[in-house]
Amino acid sequence: MKTDMNSWSGADGLSEFDLIRNHFSHVGSRRADVAVGIGDDCALLKVPQGYELAAGIDTLVAGIHFFPACDPEGLGHKSLAVSLSDLAAMGAEPAWATLALTLPDADESWLNAFSRGFGRLAERHGVALVGGDLTRGPLTITVQVQGLVPAAAAVLRSGARPGDLVWVSGTLGDAGLALRLLDAGESVSEFLRRRLERPTPRVELGLALRGIATAMIDLSDGLAADLGHILAASGVGAEIRLPDLPLSPAVSERLAVDADWGLPLASGDDYELCFCVPEHKCAQIATLAKRLGIRLRTIGHIRPEGGLHCLLENGATWNPPRAGYDHFAAAG
């Protein structure tokens, strides 16, 4: 069966080999630490002494993670952004990426737009595309990113301690709201659409939080699930104040109507960072927010008792409905 697809023998007559050369051989940054890039059996990469390698892999599937007809340039951006967000959450500096792209057909204009979106974000973060695999099949995109972090300096999920304050960057629930509106066939503002389709990986913030944050994660599955991972890995619990969640005007307005805290707590795709900071280091966060021009907000604190407690304005506890909170339940 493999033989059938080797040649990518579409009407255009271009081989996999041609497609890679045309669309991917010059994507991203050039880096002196790439001894061999695209074009051999493997890439050969140089990790500087005293550094550890951070590696993460993410897949986006058409019809599950994105609409098949969505803008390919945005998709190229997002497929790299979600992986860079994982590096950010470790405090690792992005270095190299590999791309496994499965496509139903060899559509050159699609490939051109996809590689442009991917390449621009790669250049912004100094990432070299060092290898990949192009196969025929249902549209699926897997990106592995690799980053560098000084030995023992990475910020893990497991370091949260009672008394630490819990912080989040940006605003929560925007991508989830965009998705709900699109699913319902309603119009979506440019702001919300960009939050869904062009997420900004918080790379600089993640780097700056080394030595400050005790634990960190990126928000891909929603705050409740992802903070739940920190709590489980650290063996602690947390109390967060729902009125303190940072919300865009669009999400605030929606909440005023339906009071569904599931939107900021449990919808995914925000790609903001959630991190824990000991109280005596919290003064540094304000400086950081100003320097990076990013909104950073404290939403609660870590406590010894397990589980995530969400307080409403009146001090009552808000209990999330069971369905859709699997991660959270598993971690709590």
Next chain:
Amino acid sequence: MKTDMNSWSGADGLSEFDLIRNHFSHVGSRRADVAVGIGDDCALLKVPQGYELAAGIDTLVAGIHFFPACDPEGLGHKSLAVSLSDLAAMGAEPAWATLALTLPDADESWLNAFSRGFGRLAERHGVALVGGDLTRGPLTITVQVQGLVPAAAAVLRSGARPGDLVWVSGTLGDAGLALRLLDAGESVSEFLRRRLERPTPRVELGLALRGIATAMIDLSDGLAADLGHILAASGVGAEIRLPDLPLSPAVSERLAVDADWGLPLASGDDYELCFCVPEHKCAQIATLAKRLGIRLRTIGHIRPEGGLHCLLENGATWNPPRAGYDHFAAAG
């Protein structure tokens, strides 16, 4: 849309989190150079000083690279084997793998068998599974492997020089014949089936050829295409003698009937190594073959004039039909 799949809310009620813990958290070898494995945003890995990192990524798609109903244990084996084969072709020692698995449903017995096949091969080669992503969608498997190679010791595609002899390991065309028989609904011997479904990555051979081979590639797309990559990267040509191709009895018999050299030359999935060796080092190859218990055969030589020339027994040139030789044409 992402939100829909977070919970993997199948009838079994298991989350992605549960599935990874149940089936993948203990797969492969434990390695001291894994600072953080599965369970954080990224894995954290230690590359020893003086080594380069070799990284390769490969995707297998149901219906393209394998039959959707094929044995999942074999598929677990093969999905890692094809990536290990890339490391072998660089002379790199396997170290770590990440696995991006897209599945139509959370079938626990399938996952169990898949992870067993993947895990056994990983253990045999000392590979730790350090991360992954489990998503819902059409069955697609992407594996990234990473290996270690002393700085500047990797064997590239670009080092072949006129006068070098061209060698291949094992036998050619077995997987291709198995596929043809299966496609035609005919019976397949256990030998041929294993060659297709359980390929043996030539890791030890690749390591042993450092310092001996001038150029190397693994045979995933067929000898003509893959040797073509060496020729293009090295700026040389080659002459090979078709009667010298190493063939199993099954492929020999088939050739005796239809004289279709496309079977050993252009069918993929053999995962043998093709490599070039200067004449004065060829005596070492016999020793190597004996030590490793692998059949190694010289099939021709490198020459300055570009292109791949295939000689028949009577000295005439065999010209492959154009269709299905895209890679080869691009490289020639």
